[in-house]
Each structure stands twice: as structure tokens, then as C-alpha cells.
Amino acid sequence: MKVANRRKFLALGPALGGALVGCSGEKKQQAAAEDDGPNRLGKPVSEYGERSQFEKTHRLKPETKTPEQASTKTPLAEIHGMITPSALHFERHHAGVPALDPAKHSLMIHGMVERPLLFSMAELKRLPSVSKIHFIECAGNSGSEWGAKPAPDAQTSHGLVSCSEWTGVPLALLLEEAGAKKEATWIIAEGADACKMNRSIPIAKAKGDIIVAYAQNGEALRPEQGYPLRLVIPGWEGNINVKWLRRLELTDQPAMSRQETSKYTDLEASGKARQFTFVMDAKSLITFPSGGRKLEGPGFYEVRGIAWSGRGRISKVEISADGGKTWQAAALQDPVLPMALTRFRFPWRWDGAECTLLSRCTDETGYLQPTRAELIAVRGMNSNYHYNGVHGWKVEAGGNVTQVVQPV
Ligand SMILES: Nc1nc2c(c(=O)[nH]1)N[C@H]1C(S)=C(S)[C@@H](COP(=O)(O)O)O[C@H]1N2
Ligand SMILES: [Mo]
Numbered sequence: 001m002k003v004a005n006r007r008k009f010l011a012l013g014p015a016l017g018g019a020l021v022g023c024s025g026e027k028k029q030q031a032a033a034e035d036d037g038p039n040r041l042g043k044p045v046s047e048y049g050e051r052s053q054f055e056k057t058h059r060l061k062p063e064t065k066t067p068e069q070a071s072t073k074t075p076l077a078e079i080h081g082m083i084t085p086s087a088l089h090f091e092r093h094h095a096g097v098p099a100l101d102p103a104k105h106s107l108m109i110h111g112m113v114e115r116p117l118l119f120s121m122a123e124l125k126r127l128p129s130v131s132k133i134h135f136i137e138c139a140g141n142s143g144s145e146w147g148a149k150p151a152p153d154a155q156t157s158h159g160l161v162s163c164s165e166w167t168g169v170p171l172a173l174l175l176e177e178a179g180a181k182k183e184a185t186w187i188i189a190e191g192a193d194a195c196k197m198n199r200s201i202p203i204a205k206a207k208g209d210i211i212v213a214y215a216q217n218g219e220a221l222r223p224e225q226g227y228p229l230r231l232v233i234p235g236w237e238g239n240i241n242v243k244w245l246r247r248l249e250l251t252d253q254p255a256m257s258r259q260e261t262s263k264y265t266d267l268e269a270s271g272k273a274r275q276f277t278f279v280m281d282a283k284s285l286i287t288f289p290s291g292g293r294k295l296e297g298p299g300f301y302e303v304r305g306i307a308w309s310g311r312g313r314i315s316k317v318e319i320s321a322d323g324g325k326t327w328q329a330a331a332l333q334d335p336v337l338p339m340a341l342t343r344f345r346f347p348w349r350w351d352g353a354e355c356t357l358l359s360r361c362t363d364e365t366g367y368l369q370p371t372r373a374e375l376i377a378v379r380g381m382n383s384n385y386h387y388n389g390v391h392g393w394k395v396e397a398g399g400n401v402t403q404v405v406q407p408v
Pocket of ligand 1 (some may be wrong): 091137140190197224225226237238239240242244321
């Protein structure tokens, strides 16, 4: 009875049954002849796993003459679940990926501390550790939405966010060991890449949930993610998650480095700039259907996507299939973790007419993702960073899914 009802509700027959019904006896024989795989001996065991030769999902290479100072993005529309495979984590490098030998790498903690410390990787790994699932998002993610020409697909528009399980030592523990002096109000974190990228972190966050991470999704960090050591600063803009971490200096003022003055500041309409805008505000994205796809015809579809907030857990995601006139709650997939990607799902029946699908999310602080107009009213149009407006995709009558060009 239940099953029958569900069938009726989904009405998958007309949408998906064609292939089964159309599989004639001749075709079945042909398929069986080609598929004698189970009778043949397969590949032997291996030392390190690889994905199937039939899987081609990849990051698009940027068109640039300086690939060492560039970014690649996660193909969000191809990813399942909340964890980004390490090989598909987005990358953002300012001076290329250094090849650091962990046997020679060390972390120095100095400045306004009682006991300056130098840790080898082996020493760090002996200390009490934590594993936590967190997203990392570049502040420039979805920045193309500020302009009149939004990006055409999910990878290009929102792919500067990824989510991993990170393992390492709580920074708070290292600071206790070093004995932070009272006058220390900032920590300057520095990487060992060619540009020695550095950022200033307020001491309160450093005494909170920051992880000095050496592992990602169960194995050592990928070189591109900062091997052998990086900061993971839950919920804060990607740039401050310093990779190839080699030095932490406690000070009583920020460094005012390139990445926190000329870059990663947000120019407002008045001409004043916001600085130290660390937190990534709540954002959501529909990954299916999304730009570049084609719906095969009217019928049932599961609208899927991700939502995240730098302020904590996602508490609600709503979907509109009529361009924002009406909204309905989507289901959230457990576990819903603070500062982690949360997956949402929404059963949807497409009637075949052109429509606009939107998603918006609310986080546990009650913050509701703003519309583009609401965001621009507060922030103006001069920013490159921290765009988190409601996003949507247009489903054209023929089934093509394209970007929504909002009036500027
Ligand atoms: N040392 C160092 N740390 C760095 C960077 C860098 O170029 N050098 N890029 C930053 C930026 S801008 C971002 S968005 C994140 C990207 O992290 P990922 O490449 O692991 O995705 O790392 C940050 N940490
Ligand atoms: Mo970034």
C-alpha cells in the first residue's frame, strides 16, 4: 500500500522506465556479451587506491599565465554528501605549492610568550589531538555574483568552498604550553611558501576552536592544502587558514599584512573599507539542478544542494520554485555540524515550464541569507569579497539550466 502510494507520488515510470521497457531481447543479449567482466580475473590488489577509470570529475584549470598564483574550484555539482574528496578540494595559492619535507619542518611559537617553543612534526603529533569536520571557503567565493555577469555553473560560481575532516592539535593547547602573555592580543601566522603569506588572528579566536592541522580526511594533508601543517580556523575566511604553517608570533597589534589591507578588505559605497571581516556569513547553493545541466523532461526531480554558515549550524533551508514568491522547507541531512557543509534535499515536480529555483538558508543564530538587493543595500557594489546573496538557477522550458541574471 505504502509502496504503491510512493510510486504514484514519484511517478517514476514515465520518467525513468523508458530504458527498461525499451530493452528488447536482442539488446539484452548484446549487453550480456559485452559484460563478461565477472568471469575474467580482475586487477590485483594495490598499495594506494585510485578512482574508477570511468570517473572523470575534475576541477577546471584556470586560464592564466601564472598558475602558481591562481585558484581551482571544487566541482560542487558532482559531489555527493558533505565531505569533499581531498583530490577535489579547491586550491588557492599565492606563490605555488612548496615541497616541504616533514622531517625538516618545524613550527615556531614566539613573541609575547613566557616560553618560546619550537615543535617538530613528530612532537606535534604526540600531543592531544582533535578531528573536526569544517568547511574552508575563500572570501572571494561567489564574488562573480556582485557583477552583472554571474557565473554559469556551480563550480565556477561557488566552487571556492570545500569541506573536510581535519585532524590536528588545538591551537589553544599550544598557547597554554607557550604561556601567552597578557598583553598579547594578536597572533601573526606565517606560511613557508615563497611569499611567506601571513595573517593576523585575534587572540580570542586563537584560544578557541582553531586547529593546527596535519591531517585531512584521515590521511596527511595534501601538499595543496598545506602539507605538512596548516591552520584550520572554523567559519573564518579561507585566506586566514594559513597553509604550510611555520611560525606563530604573539603580538599586541595586527601585522597589517598585504592580505589584510590591500586584499581581503571590503570597500563600502561610502569609500570606507571594512577590515578583518573574518566570519563567512550563511550561504546556500542548489547543486542539482544547476547551470550547465539539462532536465530530460517534466516529472520528478530531487533538488539537492549545500548550505553552510561561519556562525554555527544551519537550522533551515528553504526552496522556491517560483523565483522567490513562495518558499518551502527542504530536508537537512544529518549530521548538521557547526561550520560544516550541510546537505539539503527537496522533492520537486517540474511541470516543464520555465521557472527559477532558489535556495535560502538560516543559521542557528537566526541569521537569514539575504537577497542580492538586501546585501547590496548594506554593502554597496564595490566589494570583491563576502558575497552571500540568495542564489538561483533558471530552468528553461526545454530543460536547459542556466544562471539567473539579476537586475543590477
Ligand atoms: N601560506 C599560504 N596560506 C594560504 C594561502 C597561500 O597562498 N599561502 N592561500 C590562502 C587562501 S586565499 C585560501 S582561500 C585558502 C585556500 O585553502 P586551500 O587551498 O586548502 O583550499 O588558503 C589560504 N592559506
Ligand atoms: Mo582566499
